[in-house]
Amino acid sequence: MGTAGPAAPARPAARPPGRAGRRGRVPIAPYLFLAPGVLLLVLFLLVPVGYAVHLSLRGLRVSGGGPFGRREEVFVGLENYAAALTSADFLGGFGRLAVYGLIAVPLTLGLALLFALLLDATTTTAKRFSRTAIFVPYAVPGVIASLLWGFLYLPTTSPVSHVTEALGLGAVPFLSGAPLFGSVANIAVWGGVGFNMIIIYTSLRSIPAEVQEAARLDGASELQIALRVKVPLVAPALVLTGLFALIGTLQVYGEPTTLAPMTTSITQTWVPLMTIYRDAFTRDDLPLASAASVLLAVGTLAVSVVLLRVAQRRAFGSES
Amino acid sequence: MQVRALATVTAAALALSLGACSSDGSGDGASAADGPITLEYWAWGTAQDGMVEAWNRTHPDVQVRKTDAGGSTDSSAKLLTATRAENAPDVAVVQYDTLPAMIVGGVAADIGEHVADAEEQFNPGVWSQVEFDGAVYGVPQDVGPQALVYNQARFTELGLPVPTTWAEFAAVAEQVEQKDPAATLTTFAPAEFGGFAAMAQQNGAQWWTVDGDAWTVSIDDEPSRRVAQYWEDLVDRGVIDAQPLLTPEWNARLAAGEVLSWPSALWANGVVNGVVPEQAGQWALAPIPQWEAGRSAVSFQGGSAVVVTTSSEHPEEAAEFAEWINTSKEGSAAQIEAGQYPASLVGQELTLSSAPPVQSPQQADYWQVAQRIASDTVPEVSWGPNVNVASSAFQDAFNAAATRGTSFTDALAAVQEAVVADMEKSGFTVSAG
Numbered sequence: 177m178g179t180a181g182p183a184a185p186a187r188p189a190a191r192p193p194g195r196a197g198r199r200g201r202v203p204i205a206p207y208l209f210l211a212p213g214v215l216l217l218v219l220f221l222l223v224p225v226g227y228a229v230h231l232s233l234r235g236l237r238v239s240g241g242g243p244f245g246r247r248e249e250v251f252v253g254l255e256n257y258a259a260a261l262t263s264a265d266f267l268g269g270f271g272r273l274a275v276y277g278l279i280a281v282p283l284t285l286g287l288a289l290l291f292a293l294l295l296d297a298t299t300t301t302a303k304r305f306s307r308t309a310i311f312v313p314y315a316v317p318g319v320i321a322s323l324l325w326g327f328l329y330l331p332t333t334s335p336v337s338h339v340t341e342a343l344g345l346g347a348v349p350f351l352s353g354a355p356l357f358g359s360v361a362n363i364a365v366w367g368g369v370g371f372n373m374i375i376i377y378t379s380l381r382s383i384p385a386e387v388q389e390a391a392r393l394d395g396a397s398e399l400q401i402a403l404r405v406k407v408p409l410v411a412p413a414l415v416l417t418g419l420f421a422l423i424g425t426l427q428v429y430g431e432p433t434t435l436a437p438m439t440t441s442i443t444q445t446w447v448p449l450m451t452i453y454r455d456a457f458t459r460d461d462l463p464l465a466s467a468a469s470v471l472l473a474v475g476t477l478a479v480s481v482v483l484l485r486v487a488q489r490r491a492f493g494s495e496s
Numbered sequence: 497m498q499v500r501a502l503a504t505v506t507a508a509a510l511a512l513s514l515g516a517c518s519s520d521g522s523g524d525g526a527s528a529a530d531g532p533i534t535l536e537y538w539a540w541g542t543a544q545d546g547m548v549e550a551w552n553r554t555h556p557d558v559q560v561r562k563t564d565a566g567g568s569t570d571s572s573a574k575l576l577t578a579t580r581a582e583n584a585p586d587v588a589v590v591q592y593d594t595l596p597a598m599i600v601g602g603v604a605a606d607i608g609e610h611v612a613d614a615e616e617q618f619n620p621g622v623w624s625q626v627e628f629d630g631a632v633y634g635v636p637q638d639v640g641p642q643a644l645v646y647n648q649a650r651f652t653e654l655g656l657p658v659p660t661t662w663a664e665f666a667a668v669a670e671q672v673e674q675k676d677p678a679a680t681l682t683t684f685a686p687a688e689f690g691g692f693a694a695m696a697q698q699n700g701a702q703w704w705t706v707d708g709d710a711w712t713v714s715i716d717d718e719p720s721r722r723v724a725q726y727w728e729d730l731v732d733r734g735v736i737d738a739q740p741l742l743t744p745e746w747n748a749r750l751a752a753g754e755v756l757s758w759p760s761a762l763w764a765n766g767v768v769n770g771v772v773p774e775q776a777g778q779w780a781l782a783p784i785p786q787w788e789a790g791r792s793a794v795s796f797q798g799g800s801a802v803v804v805t806t807s808s809e810h811p812e813e814a815a816e817f818a819e820w821i822n823t824s825k826e827g828s829a830a831q832i833e834a835g836q837y838p839a840s841l842v843g844q845e846l847t848l849s850s851a852p853p854v855q856s857p858q859q860a861d862y863w864q865v866a867q868r869i870a871s872d873t874v875p876e877v878s879w880g881p882n883v884n885v886a887s888s889a890f891q892d893a894f895n896a897a898a899t900r901g902t903s904f905t906d907a908l909a910a911v912q913e914a915v916v917a918d919m920e921k922s923g924f925t926v927s928a929g
Contacts, residue, residue, distance in 0.1 A: 238600065238923035243706040244628055244881070246602045247922060330745040332752075352899060438743045440686050440895040444888055457573040458888045459918070460601070 225473075232256050232467035236460075249463075256467035265445035266468055272357070273447050277425040280361035280368075284421055285414065287365065288372035292410075293402045295373075296380040307377070311370035318367060322434035325363045330438060351439035363431045368424070372417040379413035380406055415487040419480060426476050429453070448472055532557045535814055536585035538565040538575070539802075543638070544589075546830030547821040554826070558813045560587070568594060568800070572884070576601045579807060586808035587818055589637065591800045592625040593690070593879045593887075596704075599633055600881040604803040608632040610815035617823045617840050621873045626801045629706075634801035635818040636839035638763075638831065641794050641870045642694050642784040645764045646757035648858075649778040650679070656756075658782050662726060665759070665785045669735045672756060679754045684727050685741040686894035689887040691760055694797035696720040697877050699787045704880030705929070711880060711919060714929030715912040716905070722787070724904035731898065738898035747771050759784060761797040762866055766835040769855035780859045783869050794872040799839065837866060844870060882918050889914035 235252035238245040260266050291310055295303055313321065327333045329350035337347035350359045383406060391401045407414075429449040436442040436450075444458070445451040448468070456465035537548065537560050548562045565571045568591040578584040579602055590598050598604040608631055615623055618636055626634040646658065654675045659665040669681040685691065693703065699719035705712045714720075730736040739746060749755045751772050758764050768779055784794055802818040804811050821827035828843030835853045838844055844867060852862035859865070880886070893907035893914075912928065919926040 236922065242629075242709050243711055243924070244596070244599050245924075247600050327744055330743065330748075332745050332748040437687075437740055438745065440738060440740060440898045443892045443895060445892065454888055458569065459882075459885050460573065460576050460597070462577075 228466045228469055231463050232470050234463045236463065252463070256464045257471065259464055260468040260471055263451070263468075265443075266448060266451045269445055269448040269451050273425060273428065275357050276361050276428060276447075277422070279357055280364045281418070281421045281425060283361070283365045284368045284372060285417055287369045288417065289376055289407070289414065291369065291373045292376035292380055293406060295377055296406070297398055297402070299398070307374075310373055313367050314370040316367065318363075318430040319434050321363055321367050322431045325359070325366070326435055326438050329359055329435075351435065352441040356439070356441050360428075360431050360435065364424070364428070368421070372421070375417055376410055376413050379410040383409050415484070418487065419483060422483060423476060423480060426472065426479075532559050533810055533813060534558075535560045535587055535808075535810060535817060537562045537817075538571055538585045538588040540564050540567050540571060540589065541834070541836065543831045543834035543836040546833060547827045550824075550826040550830055551817060551821055555817075555820075558810075558817065560817060569884075569887075572598060575603045575805070579603045579805065582807055584805045584807040586805060586810060586814040588803055588805060589800050590634065590803050591798065592636075592796065593693070593883045595626065595633060595801060595803070596628070596879050596881045597884055598803060599628065603805055604633040605806045605808070605811060606631040606633060607635075607804050607811065607815040607818070610804075610812050611635060611819045614819050614823065617842060619841065619870075619873070621876065622839050624876050624878075625796075625799075634803040635815075635822045636799070636801045637822050638799050638836045639839045639870065639873075640761035640763050640796055640798035640837070641866075641873050642698060642760070642797055643762050643764065643794075643866070643869050644757055644759050644782045644784050645768060645779055646782060647753065647755075647775070647778050648780040649775075650753050650756050654679075654756075659785050660783070661789050662785045662787055663789075666726075666730060666735070669730060673735055678752075679756060680737055680749075681735075682757050682759060683737050683739040683741070683746065683755060684731055684898075686738050686898040687740055687891040689890040690797050692723065692890070692894075694761070694795040695723045695759075697795035697874060698784065698793050699723055700793075702878065703886075704878055706878070710925040710927060712927050712929045713880065713912060713916050713919065715886065715915060716908040717929060719787075720908060721905050724908050728897075728904040732901070742767070742771070751775075761799075762837045762869065763798060763835075765853055765855045769835075769853070773854075776855050777858050779855050781856060781862055781865050783865070783872075792872045793874055794869055795874045795877060801839075837870070880915070880919070881924065882915060882922070885918045886911060886915045 233251060233253060233256070234249050235255060236247040237250050237252075239248045239250075291306075294300055295307055300306070316324075328335065331337045331341075331347035334348070334350065336350075340346065340348055349355055387405060387409070388401055391405050396404070427449060428447050432442050432446045433450060433453075436444070436446070443450075444454045449472070452465045452468045452472070455461045455468065535558060537544075539548075539562055544562055544564075548560050552559055563585065565574050565585075565588075571588070572590060572594045575584060575588055575590070575598060584603065588603075590604065595604065611632060614632075614635055615627075622636050622639055626632060626636055644658070651658065654672065656668055656671060656675075657664070659668050665681070672679055672681045696703070696719055699722060701714070701717050701719040701723075703713065703715045703717075703720075705714075727736070731738045746755065750768070751774075753775075758768065762781070765779060765781060769776065783792070786793065802822060804814040804818060808814045822838075823840045823842060825842060825846065828838045828840060828846050831838050831843060832847055832850050837847070847863040848867065850863060851857075852859050856862050889911045890907075893910040894904065896902070897904050897907040916926055916928050
């Protein structure tokens, strides 16, 4: 607004008092522009977070006495936080999450990078088709994908087990023991590769042609160009997708919840979010669930910030 | 109705949408003092629409609007939250085992003064499910006396007797294994809290009892441990698979004629019909096997009551509605037509002149068998204020035991511990039995 000066000729000089008046007023335009954003932030982020923190300090306790006394909300201090931090169910979920993440995150990013590089390579044909084919699973809702894969995992309905049983090897135990982690991670990888590939691919397309041409003139092979030129140049995109994948891992909920009724191996506390859901809605302990949610959110934020710092230093050298 | 069953496969879909529960306020559809009032009614199952329609037709001044807020677990979770948010419906269906939780949660109101003459319309055992400490918190709607539904065609084909005791049941299970290795007499679903509780109660267990101001919890009592040992033995020997119910896997086996029976309750026939309608005419109903030969003890698995909420602005009309749909001939007829077994004596009487349900047209004495089963129900079964905790602890403990092959009795002890700990935390006076 302050640079409105040069535009003055557009308005005839007949209104000097108006200009003088405007200068004296408090500019409200910036606040108007900010208002929707701030309002949404306050209404849908700060207020709910504040309420969750408030709830996490409360507890439902029987007040009236007697076997059918009513439960009422009272202040219990940090009791819920202590309970969440010592809960074997809640903490055990993070252990399972780590195993899941170790499978899902590298596979998702590795495959996404591989596919992006392949699509970007000059020799690849049918690019448009391949790109769409790899991206389509991302458009399938997570619950549908889980049900779909569930059918492929269950012994009676699985075509894989059908073949192995015909060979006399018995059904593949997709939904129990160690394979369970792979089976759950597979659903996330299947759905996530396409999205991450598009991000990396877009970044690859923005690499100037001269850079690659120079490498080619120097006698670099396609593979060398990919590994030595392209990968370092798309490092920021890799950091971004890595961060998404990490946050996505901490928020795993839909896949195991959908698969849970199909197997005895997925408990109601398989991952932290499932524990939070159970406490809030199955056990009617919203305060405990709020405390666990606050812990999970703070943890996610901390991990993200640390990861971003470390990765940025690596990816952009001395820049930061 | 056991709606958990129907919800199994779509559990996650429901779960995801559950958080965003909403309903417009209770009874605020009512306009001024004159004019008809509108009651909000939360209910699930196929029988509700017919009952509500019958009421609305005959009661122009009090109209009822039904909302399906999900099955028992979802619906009761929403009732607790809605009550705290002061926008609960006027009337709601609540399963008997969650009713105490609804009372201590401040959801269900005492409607004793409005339904004074309702008690005589029910068997004492059924009425005891809604009366606590002299206060009446609901009107019974349907009951789920335990029963055995079995694939009669396959039983005849393999020459199997219908077992009348659990010992016979185990023997028949072994026969099935020999005669048709692909088939199984039944599956043991480790997550089915209600089914296990019913078997334990049938054997004489009393999981929650009130003595003065104190609760006694005895989930791992002797009768319950015997039930746990019974199934653990069958699963250990590989005679019966520990497998969740109503999964695509289970349904496929049922359709292939590989699951021959399902010890559960009267409503199970309708559930089987939902999965394998093409097997109509093959399935039949029989009394549940007994723990002691010669006894005829039947417990309840499922079944529900209609409660009036504390947030209702029209408790009197709401109570009248709850009583009418569950004790009038019109209401009962709508229930029976949908295959739900009524809780009231009027309704049970009415079944005797009804045709057998679609899944068992060949069994002419279907409703007679059902009535005999219903008349054998264990008189008093009491539930505690945190059945939800017991159910969720049970699910995890038994799933873990089935997966790892560890002891079911230890799992039962873990459930007992979780339930007592939760009650102590809530501030109840409690002792372990």
